[in-house]
Amino acid sequence: MKTKFNKDSRDLLISMLLGDGTISNNNVFKLSHGYKQKEYLEWKINLLNNHGIKNNGLKEYISTKGYNIGDKVYYTQLSIKPFIKLLRRIVYKPKKNYAKRQLLNRLTPLGIAIWYMDDGHINIRKTGDKIHGFYIKIATCISKEDNQIIIDYFKETWGIKFYPFKEGKDTYSLCCGTQEGIKFINLVKKDILSCPSMIYKIQYDLSQRKNYVA
DSSP states (O other): OOOOOOHHHHHHHHHHHHTTOEEOTTOOEEEEEEGGGHHHHHHHHHHHHHTTOOBOOOEEEEOOSSTTTTOEEEEEEBOOOHHHHHHHHHHBSSSBOOOOHHHHTTOOHHHHHHHHHHHEEEEEEEETTEEEEEEEEEEEEEOHHHHHHHHHHIIIIIOOOOEEEEOSSSOEEEEEOHHHHHHHHHHHHHHHTTSGGGGGGGOOOOTTSTTOOO
């Protein structure tokens, strides 16, 4: 008997694909992370298991290419299912592009938290030793037009205003300052707190900031 994913399971897979997840041309859905993020991948595998999504557990290999040659890499692969094949057709045309409202509208706060833990970071703004703010960045690294689709999604759905951050000649990412960043952290905080090794991505201290009220 074939197992069908329910809505929550499908939404979880979409969120895991937006960041570091990949689906190969033979429909293998793979999640992989460096050795420093082993606990984070274990957290993801636990989520998959809780949603009834079959996978082959925590596996490892030694990288032979890229910037991390010689390092240990952890990964898991999911059983091939019709929904994964459908995702492959929707997202890879011909290369990975998730700037589509039909996908973004499926994101929950948990899904956004996973996306941020995969591709985002917080950068503290300091003058000398004095902290006066921070900014949040999500490295989308896509065209200006596609990046704007995601900016519009966050503004219209969650009331959070990102702006485009130019990465290279023709690629852009998402960025927001302290005020909007606090809104964003409040959105994803509950889920990120459940993964201890990722908590650093939402930590900030604005006690030195003038007129700041916690």
